[in-house]
Amino acid sequence: MRIAFVSFETAHHRDTETNQRLRTVCELLAEHGHDVHWYCAGFWAGEESTFDADGITYHGVSSGLEARSSFLFRLPFVLAAASPDIVHVSAQPPNQVVAANWGATLARAPLVLEWYGDSGVADTRWTRVATGRPDRIVTPSELVGTWVREIGADGDLVETMPNPIDCELIQAVEPGAEVDVIYARRLDEGANLESLLLGLAELRGRDWSANIVGDGPERDAYEQLARELRIEDRVTFLGDLELEERIAAYRGAHVFAQTADHCVFPTELLWAIAAGCVGIVEYHADSSAHELVEGWDRGFRTTSEDELAEAIVAAGDLEHREYDEAFTDYDRSAVADRYLELYRTLQDERGLL
Incomplete structure (x- = not known):
């Protein structure tokens, strides 16, 4: 054609x-x-x-x-x-x-x-x-x-x-280090990473670790917020990673958190949940991310930092996976x-x- x-x-x-x-x-x-x-x-x-x-x-x-x-x-x-x-x-x-x-x-x-x-x-x-x-x-x-x-x-x-996404590539990449929560996006004014950091701060009394993938003009402000919330020792800012490095990180993570204010299609969320992550999406009027997890038994929709923290705790009861064949249609x-x-x-x- x-x-x-x-x-x-x-x-x-x-x-x-x-x-x-x-x-x-x-x-x-x-x-x-x-x-x-x-x-x-x-x-x-x-x-x-x-x-x-x-x-x-x-x-x-x-x-x-x-x-x-x-x-x-x-x-x-x-x-x-x-x-x-x-x-x-x-x-x-x-x-x-x-x-x-x-x-x-x-x-x-x-x-x-x-x-x-x-x-x-x-x-x-x-x-x-x-x-x-x-x-x-x-x-x-x-x-x-x-x-x-x-x-x-x-x-x-x-x-x-x-x-x-490329399902064969996901399965070919070796899983990275295990981590409880991962986030990935350009760290700009629309990233809304503060929602995740505030939610994680609610869980200071629990044992967890989080990785932040991405760079951008708001990175310094988010790192400062992590220090102010006294969680900087458990949150690692990894900067920009190539696709295969991101896939490895997703396969090692348990939860992917999507909190951005604006998103017409959550590509990184899709890579992550196909790589086995539980998906937690904070609902926003200008984001379609919730569409990807609706009706899925390993997905959570939240509307506040408190709900996000509760979802992270609930996700801990789900098995850890490194690939999910439910997303082969993508x-x-x-x-x-x-x-x-x-x-x-x-x-x-x-x-x-």
Whole structure:
């Protein structure tokens, strides 16, 4: 299948969650042998019009990020000439959805809109227009799906697709040192690590240890808070770790705590619970993390530091695991199959199969 992805900006321009998500989807489909093309602003040196990396062929529709108008004008004609089976466009910036829709119409291909929502879903004229163009809208969670519906999207067109994990990799990594509680996220203003630290402080009279994975501008403040709460001797700040190092840490941990204020999809929580951790999620209106543990017998939802502390104690009664096969539906191959099934359904609806 020839798939045309459209995003003016890529992870090579700016390493955002939205750009990472689209690149991951491209890589999944390329791994399955499909012909994957990304139409974007050029980011590579030299005069070549294309650039190949990780099974993806990037096409420079414009010369750089300063040439957005040129990108939007040229895109429909470039897509028509490419004759893709599917056009898959990112929601950011939203005016590219309109241009991609023209291109898909000319190419007689279905249009899929990927709406990740890591910077929210703004209610603007362009975002409202964008919701009316695609054959399907893909979001990472029900939370983002709700945001998109609230600005006018047809709910019947919205489908949820998770971020994928690699179950074989989890099983291949040796477990790290045993620890009772682990947390992982960039330590910025949205990390809300104070909820976990306050909850742990409620358990000073018990024997426990905790690891904090991640770095960021608020790390010093969180380390200071641990000292003020007199738990610094039991909380270890590990800084940034590579993926395999994080997996090892999760396989050695008993509980993963998710307390961030904003999260459109809890990727690290998913890696951790698939690696055997019990999942404890503090509910927040702008976080989808609770969706991952609802109805799961090794998951807890909390709304306060006291409840979080109680959940940590209750989790101690559950067996320690180093892998949980309940999450194989989130494996890379399974998520790729779901995208391909969506594409084929759209082609069938159009009479293109």
